[in-house]
Amino acid sequence: MPKFVICFAQAHLNFRLAELRSLAIIENVTLDFDQKDLLEQSPFLVVGIDTVENAKKLLNRAILIKEIIQLWAADDTLEGILLKAKNLPAEYFAPYRTSSFKFDISVFGSTLAIPDQVEQINRFKFLPLEGKIDLKKPEIVFTVYQDFYANANPKDIPDKPVRLFFGPFLATSNRGLIQTYDLKKRDYLGTTSMDAELSLIMSNIALARPGSFVLDPFVGTGSFLLTSSHFGAFTLGADIDGRQIRGKGNNKNIESNAVQYDLTNRILGTVVCDIAHHPWRETEFWDAIVCDPPYGVRAGAKKIAVNPKSLPKTSVLNPDGTYKLPQTIPYELDDVLTDLLSFAAKYLTPGGRLVYWLPTVTETYDPKDVPRHKRMRMIDNCEQDFGKWARRLIVMEKLQQHEPDLDLDALLVEIEKGIQGVNALDEQDMRVGDDGLVTLIDNPAHAKFRNHYFNIGEGETQ
Amino acid sequence: MLMCHVKGCSTDNFPLRIEDAEMEQVEVEFNEDFCRRLINKIDWPAFVQTAFALGLDQLPAALPDDLDEEFLQRIHKLALETKLKAGRMVCNGCKHVYLITDGIPNMLLQETEV
Ligand SMILES: C[S@@+](CC[C@H](N)C(=O)[O-])C[C@H]1O[C@@H](n2cnc3c(N)ncnc32)[C@H](O)[C@@H]1O
Numbered sequence: 414m415p416k417f418v419i420c421f422a423q424a425h426l427n428f429r430l431a432e433l434r435s436l437a438i439i440e441n442v443t444l445d446f447d448q449k450d451l452l453e454q455s456p457f458l459v460v461g462i463d464t465v466e467n468a469k470k471l472l473n474r475a476i477l478i479k480e481i482i483q484l485w486a487a488d489d490t491l492e493g494i495l496l497k498a499k500n501l502p503a504e505y506f507a508p509y510r511t512s513s514f515k516f517d518i519s520v521f522g523s524t525l526a527i528p529d530q531v532e533q534i535n536r537f538k539f540l541p542l543e544g545k546i547d548l549k550k551p552e553i554v555f556t557v558y559q560d561f562y563a564n565a566n567p568k569d570i571p572d573k574p575v576r577l578f579f580g581p582f583l584a585t586s587n588r589g590l591i592q593t594y595d596l597k598k599r600d601y602l603g604t605t606s607m608d609a610e611l612s613l614i615m616s617n618i619a620l621a622r623p624g625s626f627v628l629d630p631f632v633g634t635g636s637f638l639l640t641s642s643h644f645g646a647f648t649l650g651a652d653i654d655g656r657q658i659r660g661k662g663n664n665k666n667i668e669s670n671a672v673q674y675d676l677t678n679r680i681l682g683t684v685v686c687d688i689a690h691h692p693w694r695e696t697e698f699w700d701a702i703v704c705d706p707p708y709g710v711r712a713g714a715k716k717i718a719v720n721p722k723s724l725p726k727t728s729v730l731n732p733d734g735t736y737k738l739p740q741t742i743p744y745e746l747d748d749v750l751t752d753l754l755s756f757a758a759k760y761l762t763p764g765g766r767l768v769y770w771l772p773t774v775t776e777t778y779d780p781k782d783v784p785r786h787k788r789m790r791m792i793d794n795c796e797q798d799f800g801k802w803a804r805r806l807i808v809m810e811k812l813q814q815h816e817p818d819l820d821l822d823a824l825l826v827e828i829e830k831g832i833q834g835v836n837a838l839d840e841q842d843m844r845v846g847d848d849g850l851v852t853l854i855d856n857p858a859h860a861k862f863r864n865h866y867f868n869i870g871e872g873e874t875q
Numbered sequence: 876m877l878m879c880h881v882k883g884c885s886t887d888n889f890p891l892r893i894e895d896a897e898m899e900q901v902e903v904e905f906n907e908d909f910c911r912r913l914i915n916k917i918d919w920p921a922f923v924q925t926a927f928a929l930g931l932d933q934l935p936a937a938l939p940d941d942l943d944e945e946f947l948q949r950i951h952k953l954a955l956e957t958k959l960k961a962g963r964m965v966c967n968g969c970k971h972v973y974l975i976t977d978g979i980p981n982m983l984l985q986e987t988e989v
């Protein structure tokens with residue numbers, strides 16, 4: 414397979430692989446790489462992709478990738494690169510012989526003064542290129558990546574790059590979308606609106622695309638509807654709190670956001686309902702469920718139930734004929750998550766994805782905390798670290814009909830793949846509930862997340 | 876897609892009967908593949924019944940074997956492009972009324988119903 418070099422944007426490092434794998438599925442691209450080659454300290458990853466066209470396609474909607482080049486030479490010195498470039502077969506350059514071109518030296522982890530860049534570029538003069546040099550609009554750019562690795566301490570930066578890559582530049586990604594969906598530009602916002610970059614990444618990981626049907630059961634102000642519908646999906650949202658959906662009566666609401674981003678032709682609507690007592694007829698409706706569940710820090714989780722602290726109502730109706738709000742009781746995070754997982758296992762189409770945030774207190778988190786289901790395979794578990802606490806993006810995929818239920822062995826395979834974490838599983842701890850929910854641990858650390866969160870002194874600041 | 880979920884209400888709880896409907900035509904992107912899959916997900920008799928009761932269309936009682944584009948467009952128009960702006964959805968089983976306002980169905984139950 415032809416080789417390429419992906420240059421990541423070096424944002425949300427832990428999410429790079431999950432997004433990359435998802436993009437390959439979405440764009441139907443054969444992608445080959447060794448996970449071990451992706452380093453924290455470097456944005457570069459060498460991959461095999463079936464065709465040049467597919468390499469470009471892979472970047473169409475990429476958020477965490479910056480750009481991609483074709484790999485013609487890799488070495489740990491510039492001299493090595495020059496030597497390899499000299500020995501490249503003539504047909505490599507044939508298509509570009511008369512094209513206007515320029516060279517681009519792209520340095521990661523250090524700097525290279527302009528005169529030094531010019532000097533280095535001049536050393537490529539021997540290449541069989543007859544076109545004119547055009548710095549503004551060249552027909553082809555030849556890129557030299559120089560990787561010094563990320564070093565926290567400037568005195569650790571080496572004098573020479575650790576490794577270099579050379580080849581024709583192919584494509585930039587779609588990071589401009591982060592600006593398009595920037596919360597600062599958004600008409601209707603709430604305190605829980607999800608940051609544009611993460612929201613776009615989640616829609617990628619959920620495989621939202623033309624023809625897919627996506628639900629956010631905790632829709633709030635609708636961040637995931639926007640980004641999923643941007644990528645072509647039809648979307649629906651639900652929330653127990655109608656005020657989130659409707660806004661404050663100033664015509665700023667989920668609907669006005671749909672208008673602002675010209676997505677009314679894909680955002681199908683919203684429903685007010687409680688996920689603990691929901692009205693969906695049992696059918697495999699959705700290809701993806703994408704959400705940020707309520708965990709009581711910013712937006713309280715609650716579910717409908719008789720609240721012993723409230724007075725019974727004399728009438729359920731307001732004078733204008735609308736319903737009074739039902740009484741609610743607190744909804745513990747652990748129950749929210751297991752309800753969400755059972756819901757996903759029932760309502761997702763086979764192969765459909767559940768993508769959600771799990772908040773954790775770093776010190777007590779155990780990979781076994783993540784609720785499991787025998788019909789849902791764990792695909793990824795990526796951490797966004799905030800120091801004492803973190804949130805993890807959990808990605809699960811519903812099994813196909815012909816696939817047997819997951820068992821402990823299947824979970825062990827995930828551990829080997831590094832998805833589930835390394836803590837040993839113990840068959841004795843494992844319990845499978847009636848509806849297929851699997852519990853690996855009695856008291857997950859997030860069970861009372863809100864209390865833990867306040868104990869570590871984060872207060873309401875986040 | 877929506878049914879009555881009042882605790883204990885399990886017969887005649889779907890489809891919900893729509894009353895005082897205020898409808899609006901919107902424009903939704905047509906996606907043939909999505910439409911085909913949607914047809915398999917909806918309860919066909921309930922869909923036919925609702926489209927008829929709302930005076931929108933008279934669909935065949937049995938789903939045709941051959942779904943050509945014209946038929947799919949018809950379903951697309953009904954299922955995705957016809958929006959209930961306002962109205963009431965009534966459960967034929969327990970008579971619970973769900974209100975739709977500003978195009979948003981309120982499916983919350985009362986605390987005594989869950
Ligand atoms: C973290 S917020 C989601 C914010 C959303 N991602 C956005 O972009 O604005 C969680 C939401 O869950 C809702 N919620 C709380 N309990 C719920 C329940 N039982 N059923 C459905 N939604 C619930 C809250 O009203 C809140 O809007």
Ligand SMILES: [Zn+2]
Pocket residue numbers: 879880881884888966967968969970971
């Ligand atoms: Zn009913």
